[in-house]
Structures are given as C-alpha cells and as structure tokens.
Amino acid sequence: MLAAGAGTRLRPLTDELPKAMCPVGNRPLVDWALDRVARHVDPEAVAVNAHGSQPVLAEHAARRAHVSVEEGERLGTAGALGRLRPWIDGRAVLLHNADSFVEDDLETLVSGWDGDHPRLLVRRDAARADFDGLRYLGVSLLPARYVDVLPDEPSGLYSLVWRPEHDAGTLELVEASGTSIDCGTPADYLAANLHVSGGASVVDPAAEVLGSIERCVVWAGARVGPGERLVDAVRTPLHTVRCAPPSEP
Numbered sequence: 001m002l003a004a005g006a007g008t009r010l011r012p013l014t015d016e017l018p019k020a021m022c023p024v025g026n027r028p029l030v031d032w033a034l035d036r037v038a039r040h041v042d043p044e045a046v047a048v049n050a051h052g053s054q055p056v057l058a059e060h061a062a063r064r065a066h067v068s069v070e071e072g073e074r075l076g077t078a079g080a081l082g083r084l085r086p087w088i089d090g091r092a093v094l095l096h097n098a099d100s101f102v103e104d105d106l107e108t109l110v111s112g113w114d115g116d117h118p119r120l121l122v123r124r125d126a127a128r129a130d131f132d133g134l135r136y137l138g139v140s141l142l143p144a145r146y147v148d149v150l151p152d153e154p155s156g157l158y159s160l161v162w163r164p165e166h167d168a169g170t171l172e173l174v175e176a177s178g179t180s181i182d183c184g185t186p187a188d189y190l191a192a193n194l195h196v197s198g199g200a201s202v203v204d205p206a207a208e209v210l211g212s213i214e215r216c217v218v219w220a221g222a223r224v225g226p227g228e229r230l231v232d233a234v235r236t237p238l239h240t241v242r243c244a245p246p247s248e249p
Helices: 029-038 055-061 076-082 157-167 188-199
Strands: 047-051 064-070 093-096 100-104 119-124 136-144 173-174 180-182 212-214 230-231 232-237 240-242
Touching: 029 093, 029 100, 029 180, 047 055, 055 064, 055 076, 076 093, 076 157, 076 173, 100 136, 136 157, 136 180, 173 232, 188 232, 230 240
Parallel strands: 047 064, 119 173, 212 230
Antiparallel strands: 093 136, 100 180, 119 136, 232 240
16 A cells, blocks of 8 residues: 655645545545455555654554555655565565545456556546556556565656556556546545545534535534635645535546
C-alpha cells in the first residue's frame, strides 16, 4: 500500500491530515484500500509505507499491516518497494495507491495472472492516458523478478518497469468495471465521498452543522455555523475548500 506521498495537489486538506488518512464516508482512504486487497492476499503479507512526517498514518496503519517508514526524501513507487525488499522476501506484489478509490473488487485484475509480466488496472481516459488511451488507476501486480532488483532509493515504477514492458509489448492492461476515482484533488476527493453517500453530504459524527449544507464533506471537529450555507465544499477544522460540482466518474 503506497501511502507516503506528500499530497501536494490535495492541499490544504493535507495540511491537516496525510492524504491516506483523509476520510471518505467517514473512513480513512487507506482503510478502503486495505479492505480491497485483503480478499486477495495473506493478512500477514500486507505492508503500508508512510513518511516520517506522517506519524498519525503510521500509527493507524500499524493496527492492520507492517509499516515501512521513510525518512527524508520520499522514495517513490519503486524505491518504496526496494526498501521493503527484505520483508517482501521474493514474493510477487499486489500494489495499491492509498488514494485510489477503486470500486472494482480486483478480481478482474488478479484472475488468471501468471506472474510473468506486470499487470495494471486501467480505464479508458484519452485526456489523461498513460498507455494507449488508458489511464492507470493506481492498482497493479508486479512480478517477483522485478521486486528483487528495485533500488532502495528515490525512483519510479513507470520509468523502471512499466514503460520498458509497454515498449516491449508485454505490459498487461486490464480495464476496470466499476467506479474509480483518484482522490488527488479536493474536487475528486469530494466526488469519492458523494459517490459513497449516493449524493448526500457526508458529516462526521464529531462535527457540528448548524447551517445549511448541500453535497458537502464535514470533518470531525469542523463547524458550520448558523446562517452559513455551503454547497459543493469540504469543511475541515481549519479550512473550507469549495469545489466545482462533481461529475460521476
């Protein structure tokens, strides 16, 4: 579970919580992802990477997984696995970005995989395509032979693994059947919450709403005062982020 990112695009929400801890449907994003992979892996073989600046994430994830804490410069998608190589111990890897809200149960991704070549979960999105008009959704399978040689230093899977395999014609791309949302921006984060709620506002039980809200997310400790009217917004204890009306992904 890749969760050590700085969450720059999701600011100012990530000034208050690590991206993986931002709640969707009042549950941290990382918990949704952990639930998704739990059906396909040994429960003792789950790891989450976190950065040293994210102690709340490391503490939370430690209840369900092995935690790899990165200090200093973030290691990226390949370096994170390189750091975990002794723990991975020669196994293939099911990789999931913690901020990828993917409704697919991943059966389409893992079914029939022979472990010879990387396999990515994708959907058609010409405007933001990574490969052949398809956009990577943050979930993939990686053969053990690649994990065994990844460097323990800042590096990315795109340049080291996926692009060379694609150029060789051996990268496997599997189209997802369900909703998928990259919660990298406040607007997409709001869309994920509204998808889970069926379009209703999502209010944490520890929030106080005295005014009017429509299609909003209100975090624990946040307050919407009397006479306030919020529409298409995220209210946290410290910030109010207004977004364009989300569209269904």
